[in-house]
Amino acid sequence: SLMGSGRLDDSFWDDLEETLIAADVGVTTAAAVTEETRSRRPQDGAAARAALEVALVGAMSDEDRSLRLIGNPAVVLVVGVNGTGKTTSIAKLAARMRADQRRVILAAADTFRAAADDQLRVWADRVGVEVVTGESGSDPAAVAYETYQRAAAEGYDTVIVDTAGRLQSKSNLMDELGKVARVLRREAGEIGEVLLVLDGTTGQNSIGQARSFAEAVGVTGIVMTKLDGTARGGIAVAVEHDLGIPVKFIGVGEGVDDLIPFDPTEFVEALLE
Amino acid sequence: ALSDQLNDTFARLRSKGRLSETDVDAALREVRIALLEADVNVSVVKSMLARVKERAVGAEVMKSLTPAQQLIKIVHEELIVTLGEDEAPLARPAAPPLVILIAGLQGSGKTTTAAKLARHLKSKGRRPMLVAADLQRPAAIDQLEKLGVRIGVPVYTDRGVKAPKLVKGALKAARSDSLNVVIIDTAGRLQIDEDLMKELAAVHKAADPDEVLLVLDAMTGQEAVNVANGFLDYIDLTGLILTKLDGDARGGAAISAREVTGRPIKFVGVGEGIDDLDAFYPERMASRILG
Numbered sequence: 001s002l003m004g005s006g007r008l009d010d011s012f013w014d015d016l017e018e019t020l021i022a023a024d025v026g027v028t029t030a031a032a033v034t035e036e037t038r039s040r041r042p043q044d045g046a047a048a049r050a051a052l053e054v055a056l057v058g059a060m061s062d063e064d065r066s067l068r069l070i071g072n073p074a075v076v077l078v079v080g081v082n083g084t085g086k087t088t089s090i091a092k093l094a095a096r097m098r099a100d101q102r103r104v105i106l107a108a109a110d111t112f113r114a115a116a117d118d119q120l121r122v123w124a125d126r127v128g129v130e131v132v133t134g135e136s137g138s139d140p141a142a143v144a145y146e147t148y149q150r151a152a153a154e155g156y157d158t159v160i161v162d163t164a165g166r167l168q169s170k171s172n173l174m175d176e177l178g179k180v181a182r183v184l185r186r187e188a189g190e191i192g193e194v195l196l197v198l199d200g201t202t203g204q205n206s207i208g209q210a211r212s213f214a215e216a217v218g219v220t221g222i223v224m225t226k227l228d229g230t231a232r233g234g235i236a237v238a239v240e241h242d243l244g245i246p247v248k249f250i251g252v253g254e255g256v257d258d259l260i261p262f263d264p265t266e267f268v269e270a271l272l273e
Numbered sequence: 274a275l276s277d278q279l280n281d282t283f284a285r286l287r288s289k290g291r292l293s294e295t296d297v298d299a300a301l302r303e304v305r306i307a308l309l310e311a312d313v314n315v316s317v318v319k320s321m322l323a324r325v326k327e328r329a330v331g332a333e334v335m336k337s338l339t340p341a342q343q344l345i346k347i348v349h350e351e352l353i354v355t356l357g358e359d360e361a362p363l364a365r366p367a368a369p370p371l372v373i374l375i376a377g378l379q380g381s382g383k384t385t386t387a388a389k390l391a392r393h394l395k396s397k398g399r400r401p402m403l404v405a406a407d408l409q410r411p412a413a414i415d416q417l418e419k420l421g422v423r424i425g426v427p428v429y430t431d432r433g434v435k436a437p438k439l440v441k442g443a444l445k446a447a448r449s450d451s452l453n454v455v456i457i458d459t460a461g462r463l464q465i466d467e468d469l470m471k472e473l474a475a476v477h478k479a480a481d482p483d484e485v486l487l488v489l490d491a492m493t494g495q496e497a498v499n500v501a502n503g504f505l506d507y508i509d510l511t512g513l514i515l516t517k518l519d520g521d522a523r524g525g526a527a528i529s530a531r532e533v534t535g536r537p538i539k540f541v542g543v544g545e546g547i548d549d550l551d552a553f554y555p556e557r558m559a560s561r562i563l564g
């Protein structure tokens with residue numbers, strides 16, 4: 001355990017590093033953070049843990065963690081690989097915004113996957129927001145465009161755009177996403193928030209995901225989901241440190257309220273449990 | 274690549290003819306990093322490298338190989354042994370239908386995989402039925418129904434009962450319609466959610482399946498060990514399916530899941546399309562994991 005009062009020998013630091021690796025922090029980041037902590041020569045286990053927490057929080061982004069809602073209507077584009085929790089996270093975000101008295105409309109721009117629009121429609125009905133869908137197989141950029149136009153015409157102040165999951169290695173799909181973003185930027189002037197949804201149970205691949213999506217459409221924030229499971233999401237440290245993109249929310253369940261603002265200190269404490 | 278890194282490591286050492294313990298320790302430090310970067314679980318890496326060390330120290334370096342290549346060869350073989358056999362077939366029950374239960378974490382690819390399996394078995398002349406036993410996720414039933422229409426496979430649904438009773442009804446319908454494969458899609462769940470795991474156990478009991486397949490996302494990180502163990506505890510898995518292998522994740526989760534369950538990887542998902550289901554090839558997977 002990290003709080004052991006034994007002497008801080010090699011095996012203490014190896015165990016510490018292993019705890020971080022087991023939390024998906026990644027071997028390089030774990031080694032760097034452990035080394036930095038060790039170099040501060042903490043007196044005992046408790047001091048080591050405190051120093052480690054400082055090092056981890058220090059490695060994370062300084063960027064604003066609140067949702068960036070710019071323009072009228074504000075546009076939030078939600079992207080990520082398959083199955084990470086984009087559609088569900090959009091429902092949760094819409095509910096939060098509605099509680100904040102915002103007039104939200106959703107764009108079901110996943111026109112590819114079976115019953116993607118049905119799924120978003122069920123959520124929209126539950127949350128009490130409007131949703132615009134398109135023909136199956138139709139151009140997702142067209143659905144995004146249509147939704148934006150309707151929002152502007154009918155006085156909605158927020159547009160949240162759901163997109164199909166796609167693996168970052170598929171360049172044609174990343175191009176398709178780029179087009180959705182371009183159309184939205186053309187109409188809105190800018191996309192206030194591009195949220196990348198990362199699955200908290202995913203390992204090192206999340207870094208590549210963040211890099212590729214950032215390159216393709218620009219990512220302003222991350223939602224890390226499924227942290228109600230045993231995964232601790234340590235990869236968030238590397239993503240924030242290496243790319244400077246802040247985690248804004250974490251998903252902690254399948255219900256509409258299971259989304260909480262990300263707190264680096266709480267996150268780091270949970271990482272070391 | 275790992276082989277280049279190890280070549281550098283060994284170039285700095287004075288190994289000749291046989292791998293010394295110092296040589297092997299230095300090289301295994303690099304191998305450890307490669308496996309961890311590939312998401313193999315840290316405890317699994319430890320025990321695997323202990324096995325490799327035992328085989329490697331004192332091993333004769335073959336004439337045609339460099340010491341680095343000799344070590345990588347041992348690691349590669351160890352990975353292949355851990356990954357298990359290829360061509361692990363599906364069970365053949367004494368009496369039809371072959372009942373397949375699909376389980377796993379949220380978003381791992383169960384529903385898509387269930388449909389792919391149905392498609393695959395139909396193309397082999399079987400008469401499958403899909404069972405929409407995910408009563409929780411919004412439009413999960415619609416999703417499976419739409420996939421069923423796409424591949425011409427009937428989908429059993431019942432929105433009025435709980436999953437175990439639904440499964441009983443499905444089996445009855447399959448027998449009366451002479452369908453000889455029943456593939457049950459279930460809701461994604463956390464292995465630590467006791468209520469949902471008990472529900473899954475109840476579904477398992479009702480289904481009395483011939484195959485119980487854990488669907489695992491190839492990009493799963495360190496928790497693959499806990500996930501695989503968790504599901505194994507509640508329902509006796511007969512196999513694994515690794516999904517999203519068309520991505521660039523190294524797939525170390527496969528090693529972790531294999532190590533803790535000992536169950537064969539029966540299929541891999543290699544795309545979103547209904548035909549994107551492949552056989553599992555341990556040698557290919559081993560190379561992919563090593564990087």
Ligand SMILES: Nc1nc2c(ncn2[C@@H]2O[C@H](COP(=O)(O)OP(=O)(O)OP(=O)(O)O)[C@@H](O)[C@H]2O)c(=O)[nH]1
Pocket residue numbers: 080081082083084085086087088089110113116163164165166197225226227228229250251252253254258379380410461463
């Ligand atoms: N336990 C848990 N499950 C979650 C969370 N977020 C999403 N899920 C579940 O993950 C599964 C996938 O969620 P979706 O919202 O469909 O994911 P997606 O990214 O839209 O998937 P695709 O559109 O197919 O790429 C569903 O079963 C969700 O209920 C979370 O924070 N915790």
Ligand SMILES: Nc1nc2c(ncn2[C@@H]2O[C@H](COP(=O)(O)OP(=O)(O)OP(=O)(O)O)[C@@H](O)[C@H]2O)c(=O)[nH]1
Pocket residue numbers: 082083113165167377378379380381382383384385386407410413459460461462516517518519520541542543544545549
């Ligand atoms: N690229 C790729 N995508 C896949 C593969 N298998 C599934 N998917 C995608 O992953 C996402 C999740 O698939 P689902 O079948 O809905 O996953 P699930 O396990 O049933 O999800 P829940 O029911 O919410 O737990 C969808 O976007 C699928 O199209 C695969 O092998 N490759």
Ligand SMILES: [Mg+2]
Pocket residue numbers: 086087088110116162163164165
């Ligand atoms: Mg979705």
Ligand SMILES: [Mg+2]
Pocket residue numbers: 383384385407410413459460461
């Ligand atoms: Mg499903």
